[in-house]
Amino acid sequence: MEDPVGFMRYRRHEAGKQHARARVRHWHEYEQIMPLDHATIQSRRCMDCGTPHCHAYCPVHNLIPDWNSLVSEDDWHAAWQQLESTNNFPEFTGRVCAAPCEDACTLSIRSRAVTIRSIELAVVEQAWQSGWIRPQPASRKLFRRVAVIGSGPAGLACAQQLVRAGYRVTVYEKANRAGGLLRYGIPDFRLEKPVLERRLAQLHAEGVRFRTGIHVGQDLEFEALHRNSHAVVLACGSEQPRPLDVPGCSLGGIHFAMDYLVQQNRRMAGDYVSHELELDAGGKQVVVIGGGDTGSDCVGTAIRQDARQVMQVQYHDRPPDHVDNLCYWPGPVPEWHANDHDDEGCRHVWAYDTVAFTRHSALVDQVDGLTLQKLRWVKG
Ligand code: SF4
Structure with missing residues (x-):
């Protein structure tokens, strides 16, 4: 461990993101990969806790304090070896994981968590660039x-x-x-x-x-x-959508997230998409029901397709701006964090349930609105 009081010396600085106005004009990744010197400084904030909750809360149990310590000493190759010992694909998790490790980081109780996900991504990208990631064929084949x-x-x-x-x-x-x-x-x-x-x-x-x-x-x-x-x-995953069984749910213009996202990814790959089945939010008013990662991906997609307006409906209350982290740590803290797509123009509607989809006239089989019911959450 390079600096035992690094957590007092350095503040959390995230990897940068391209400005919202610029990033909505293209489909490329907009989160930058943390430069190595930046990641080295950030890793020095790690306290190498005796009981590393980050490790326990990581879904693949990455050896986080170990590779933080190695990065803090600029030993990127050893950090990579530690990282790949628990994670086959850190370049995916480093980009899309919700990072429960950061919620569980001890530093987050009174300060801000170590930038674990960004350091992970910096390590794996350094490994790719340095040629450390090579095929590892088995030394002997089994006939099974x-x-x-x-x-x-x-x-x-x-x-x-x-x-x-x-x-x-x-x-x-x-x-x-x-x-x-x-x-x-x-x-x-x-x-x-x-x-x-x-x-x-x-x-x-x-x-x-x-x-x-x-x-x-x-x-x-x-x-x-x-x-x-x-x-x-x-390992076929779950492709069953959860339908909203409310009046009007079978009207045209209502789509499940995975139909919408899959089609856009196919389009990006250059696959043929039939005109009749085309789902394109361009010029439309879009309502996304659900506030998880999939909902956010739909919001970001609709914005990049040039939707006229995008609104996200969530059934729970808007989280408070500040809560006492100790009441929740090491679990996720229900505190308000701006979503990337808020900067891109998405509007949120909190604590509403969708009770019906409406149409302009009985002759038109196309959704033109929805009826929401306000929810009041009380402590149980
Ligand atoms: S909980 Fe945070 S400070 Fe402690 S070892 Fe993990 S990353 Fe480092």
Whole structure:
């Protein structure tokens, strides 16, 4: 640990973002990668806690204090080795993870958390640039076949671990390209697809076979696949939308998030999108129901498609500006943080439930509004 009182010496500085007015004019990532000297200083804020809650709250249990300490000493290669020991794809999590580690960071009780996610991204991008990320083919092959159904992050991580252990791994993907949610769910402004392609190239080189355009259960019988494999991994994710069962919910113009986001990602990839099925928010008034990451991705997409106005409806109250972190730590603190898309022009409606969709006339099968009901939240 380079500086035991770094947490008192340095303040939190985030990686920069392109200004909202400029970034809404394109689809590229707008969050910058933290420069190395900046990340080194930020890592010195880590206190190397005896009980690192950041590590416990990280979904993949990254060894956060260990690689923070190595970054603080400018030992990027060792930091990379620590990072890859727990995380197959830090370039994805470093871009899109909600970072529960930062909520759990001890420093956040009375100050601001270490910029863990940005440091993670700086480490992995340094590893790619330095050529440290190479295929790691198994030294001996096992004659056991594993079929992985689904090529999203879970399927890819599973395939990589198995192929490195010597298994013969085939990944089945129903879409025409591998990547699942990484490719078709997350917009380019959060995760550009060359980031995915370079990782897929590594998996190919390690020996993973990809069979795309095959929908197991339709194009290929599951039983046949099961019979011809020693093991089958189901990593197909959940594509079931949660419908709003209210009057008018089947009107035209109401779409599920994953139909909308997938189509935009296909368009970005140059795929053909039929004119009749086209979902384009250009010039329209858009209401996004739901305030999670998927809702935010829809907001950002609609803004970049040049929607006239975008409003996001959330059923919970607007969080307070400040709360006592100790009441919640190490869990997430329900405090107001501006969303990136607020700067881009999105308007929020808090504590409303959607009770009906309306149309202009009974002759028109197209939504033209919605009826909201105010919710009053009381402590239970
Ligand atoms: S909780 Fe925060 S300060 Fe403590 S080890 Fe983790 S990152 Fe460092």
